[in-house]
Amino acid sequence: MKMLKIGLLLVFMVLAQSVSAETLQIDGSTTVGPIAEAFAEYFKSIYPDLEISVKKTGSGDGAKALGDGMCDIAAMSRFMKLNEFKKCADKGIMPVAHVVAMDGICIIVHPSNPVKALTTQQVQDIYLGKITNWSQVGGPNLAVVAVSRDTSSGTYETFHELVMKKKDIADKVEYVNANPQAHARVSGNRGAIAYVGLGFVDAKVKSLTIDGVVPSKRTIVSGVYPIARPLFLFTNGYPKLGSMVHRFVTFQLTEVGQELVEAKKFVPVTDY
């Protein structure tokens, strides 16, 4: 009887394996997560048999999962660190990076603010609390209200790294926990400054020229605009051409992929 049960169980397991032969596990960054999810949703609609799961744990967790063979694709908002790479290599896994999109961050102010351009250093000084009045950067006599994203967001990470150079933000800086909220704070306060992804800039706020470069898709993708970073999908070796993994990590190069990336307010690497 017991043997029969175990046998049945084995049969079921084999069956389950064969039914969901095509699975795709994606793990990693919460920043890249929305793109991966949008891709996954589209893939599900065209390949109904495909089992696809997207976990949003964090870039570090994604790298670890790839090394442990727990996922097929690791989503990362930064490049893999040497240590992570070594750990993967030790386990016989060779991480290969695919750029899925660019994350460009605009510094935004109220449209009535006459300040049009700042340098990265000036933005840093504002967030360090050294510049407290717009008159210090050629604007009106108006207190600067600096608004930051919450420290757990990917946008904050990028800003912290590329603008703050990992220095601590002043304690009087206010925090909001979403891009639309940052946008709302700036559009509703004449002295406010904040940073949001390029996709969130509209007529209600003004994005500043940084180090002489106007933020746009072109300047971000070409790397001229200083506050931008690539977002990655890592796979074990270059995936077999035509495999599901291959289709997934090159999907951003298609027209639909570009639209999905744009819908998630990131900057696509292609321009159809």
Add this chain to the structure above:
Amino acid sequence: MDNSTVNLRVKSGAVQYRPLALTPGQDLTGYVLSKLGKAILFLMTCSSVFAVLLIFFFVIRESLIFFRDQGLWASVSTNAWYPKSEDPRYGMLALLAGSVYVTLAALAFSVPLGVMAAVFLSDLVSFKVRAVVKPVIEILAAIPSVAYGFFAVMVMAPWMQDHWHFSTGTNALNAAIILSIMALPTIISVAEDSVSSLGRELREASYALGATRFETLFKVVIPAAHSGIIAAIILGMMRAIGETMVVWMASGNASQIPSPWWDLSQSVRTMTATIAGEMGETEHGSIHYGALFAVGVYLLVITLGLNLISEFFLARAKKALGKA
């Protein structure tokens, strides 16, 4: 007539006669079932107690990693909250101060308003008006806190910037005003219960001594109901200190202690907002994760303390009524 009905019943089998003497088997089943039923009901009653104990257990357990690393007092004596820095620091003083600022300022608005409204509702207003007003006040408690937060950000904040020329509209004052509105229903309804349950005798005795209505209310009724009123205030305070969504949206979340200290137009960050804002993305088992739970432990200790105090005063209010 009688006969036929009995026959009918027996035929249909609707009536079953139970013998007076039970067989030992039935006796045993009955005994076991009654004990079992009691036990199940007891367990159900205990589930909420268990829930509280479990919350304490897990919050304290998760915070241990932080306390082992940083000690019990080091974190509450400094105010640099930089959990994601190269050199992470977990000073909670500013967060503690933020919670205290917002809560006390909220009470400064809601206590006078709430107590006056309670006295008005119980002593001055006609029954018809009261029947309308009280439910409306209680609706305030039913509005989801996100709606209050939305109001704070979209209406209050720009208004404060335009009319009071605050540099930022999301500040301690904004959060305090919204919180005071949210605490009002609790304060009014508990205080009103205690004021109205005092009974006519006390008031009539006061009038008989020649006291005016004002004197009766302020020198007799409110002092006599003070235990219930204090309990109401503390319950309102707990509502304010535990509220998360509204303060996260309205207070601006700058982890600073305002300077000068009375300047409520500056942005502050509370303990609850910090937990809510940072918990989602924090790596499990990290010091930062433990630090957020440590903030939770301090919050639990504060609310538990407040709860005990309010229980004490509610019990005293009941006792006082029992004597009267």
